[in-house]
Amino acid sequence: MTVTPEAVDHVTAPDVDVVVVGAGLSGLTAARRLHQLGLRVAVFEASSRVGGRVSSTTVEGVHVDLGGTFVGPGQDRIIALADEVGVRRFPTYAAGENVIRWRGQHRRYRGTVPPMGANLLDVGRIQLSLDRLARSVPRGNPAAAPRAAELDADSLGSWLRRSRASTTARDLIAIASRTTWGCEPDEVSLLHALHYIHQAGGLSSMLDTEGGAQEEHFVEGSHEIARRIAADLGEAVRLNAPVQRVETTEGGVLVSAGDERVAAGAVVVAVPPALRSRIAFAPALPAVHAQMSQRWPAGVLSKAYAVYETPFWRERDLSGQGLSDTGPVFITFDASPPERGGPGVLLGFVGGVYAREWDALPAEERRVRVLSSFADLFGARALDATGFIDQRWGAEPWAGGGPTAAPGPGVVVPYAGALAAPVGRVIWAGTETADRWTGFMDGAVRAGERAALQARGFVASSSQDHTRTGASA
Numbered sequence: 001m002t003v004t005p006e007a008v009d010h011v012t013a014p015d016v017d018v019v020v021v022g023a024g025l026s027g028l029t030a031a032r033r034l035h036q037l038g039l040r041v042a043v044f045e046a047s048s049r050v051g052g053r054v055s056s057t058t059v060e061g062v063h064v065d066l067g068g069t070f071v072g073p074g075q076d077r078i079i080a081l082a083d084e085v086g087v088r089r090f091p092t093y094a095a096g097e098n099v100i101r102w103r104g105q106h107r108r109y110r111g112t113v114p115p116m117g118a119n120l121l122d123v124g125r126i127q128l129s130l131d132r133l134a135r136s137v138p139r140g141n142p143a144a145a146p147r148a149a150e151l152d153a154d155s156l157g158s159w160l161r162r163s164r165a166s167t168t169a170r171d172l173i174a175i176a177s178r179t180t181w182g183c184e185p186d187e188v189s190l191l192h193a194l195h196y197i198h199q200a201g202g203l204s205s206m207l208d209t210e211g212g213a214q215e216e217h218f219v220e221g222s223h224e225i226a227r228r229i230a231a232d233l234g235e236a237v238r239l240n241a242p243v244q245r246v247e248t249t250e251g252g253v254l255v256s257a258g259d260e261r262v263a264a265g266a267v268v269v270a271v272p273p274a275l276r277s278r279i280a281f282a283p284a285l286p287a288v289h290a291q292m293s294q295r296w297p298a299g300v301l302s303k304a305y306a307v308y309e310t311p312f313w314r315e316r317d318l319s320g321q322g323l324s325d326t327g328p329v330f331i332t333f334d335a336s337p338p339e340r341g342g343p344g345v346l347l348g349f350v351g352g353v354y355a356r357e358w359d360a361l362p363a364e365e366r367r368v369r370v371l372s373s374f375a376d377l378f379g380a381r382a383l384d385a386t387g388f389i390d391q392r393w394g395a396e397p398w399a400g401g402g403p404t405a406a407p408g409p410g411v412v413v414p415y416a417g418a419l420a421a422p423v424g425r426v427i428w429a430g431t432e433t434a435d436r437w438t439g440f441m442d443g444a445v446r447a448g449e450r451a452a453l454q455a456r457g458f459v460a461s462s463s464q465d466h467t468r469t470g471a472s473a
């Protein structure tokens with residue numbers, strides 16, 4: 001049942017138990033868990049597809065993930081969810097040597113950290129210092145860290161300079177920063193970076209392929225998880241339905257998307273922090289919530305895939321993993337399908353400072369520059385791609401960037417508390433609200449599961465307060 005605007009100033013007979021705003025992995029997980037608890041849900045999704053920051057397509061018949069892709073040890077909730085809906089995993093190809101193009105030189109190496117001569121010791125020192133500092137930041141409550149305000153006032157970049165990190169160490173951390181937050185080290189709060197590193201189990205766990213967050217990816221693609229959950233929810237999921245208004249009334253909430261207005265016991269808002277401000281809340285949210293939304297912008301991370309007849313780099317005992325200090329592509333992976341003997345696929349990331357320039361180029365120029373980056377790393381055969389696709393997340397109206405929020409210096413201590421704290425019947429989800437693996441698909445699932453339990457609490461209490469009559473799904 002849809003309620004006309006004049007009909008309601010209090011909710012006694014909700015249309016559904018919980019409305020979920022946003023059909024990314026977090027919102028879909030919340031909806032699935034609520035449905036499994038026997039509650040009635042409606043999911044409003046602004047765009048024409050589900051998945052949000054996970055999205056997939058095919059190039060030359062080969063499946064590619066345009067957004068979130070990799071999973072690794074400790075990411076138990078996304079893995080459990082994928083298993084639940086029958087989406088399979090396979091190891092990221094990591095056999096052979098990695099390559100790095102650095103200061104005009106080309107080298108092969110094994111492991112995550114490239115050999116940098118005397119600088120290698122300094123890279124190790126910086127990594128140890130960051131990991132040690134990160135452990136001092138409590139998971140889920142960065143503002144409670146010792147010297148939190150001081151750490152927050154710093155950027156990751158200024159800390160690196162103060163720590164007298166070598167240029168090589170600074171450049172390598174810049175690569176990690178672009179991949180992780182979609183921004184340069186000077187743009188992200190040191191406290192946020194440390195909190196993020198702690199939640200992800202340390203820098204190695206965050207950056208490694210074997211044994212780390214890039215260890216596996218999904219055979220059917222990460223987007224298939226979202227698609228299958230949405231298929232199970234059926235008509236409960238409404239596409240092309242951007243929520244404009246959430247009104248808390250006596251005994252419930254009214255959620256409006258276009259002409260539709262749905263009454264519920266609670267609402268789970270599962271959109272990135274910066275997009276919360278596009279929704280009008282009545283009564284207005286406490287100021288700290290509205291201010292947080294303006295101060296937690298998304299980073300910028302884009303992706304490009306080139307398809308080849310074969311994974312030709314493997315013939316030279318190369319893993320397809322590469323690092324470069326020139327750009328636009330600064331890090332690569334082998335994203336070929338699991339079957340041996342099939343086509344080869346190289347994935348390149350363009351983020352931070354590189355994305356700002358490259359994202360604005362015409363499609364053909366973007367292709368030329370990416371293939372040229374691949375050729376710098378893997379030789380001239382990389383120019384002979386049979387297929388190519390890229391995805392610029394900064395141009396996605398309902399993502400605003402990626403991979404996750406990148407708060408600048410000074411905004412974590414005053415505003416992080418507003419990320420996940422419910423405001424009455426308004427409950428928050430989304431990967432940025434997670435207390436483990438925030439920013440990752442796993443964080444999105446964890447946050448969705450936590451939000452479902454919070455919402456159930458509200459619905460259970462309102463069913464004691466109100467006798468519902470004539471409620472319909």
Ligand SMILES: Cc1cc2nc3c(=O)[nH]c(=O)nc-3n(C[C@H](O)[C@H](O)[C@H](O)COP(=O)(O)OP(=O)(O)OC[C@H]3O[C@@H](n4cnc5c(N)ncnc54)[C@H](O)[C@@H]3O)c2cc1C
Pocket residue numbers: 021022023024025026027044045046047050051052053054066067068069070071241242243244270271272275278279301302303393398399401402403404429430431432439440441442444
């Ligand atoms: C390029 C890139 C690479 C990444 N790589 C990885 C990786 O390898 N591994 C990993 O774990 N993670 C990765 N991530 C991050 C991961 O994709 C995200 O953490 C996760 O998908 C976020 O899910 P979410 O549900 O929290 O948010 P979202 O996916 O952003 O979902 C929010 C949804 O809300 C909708 N919405 C917004 N406003 C409204 C509104 N007003 N009304 C209704 N709907 C609205 C949006 O359209 C969207 O569908 C990557 C992300 C990007 C962009």
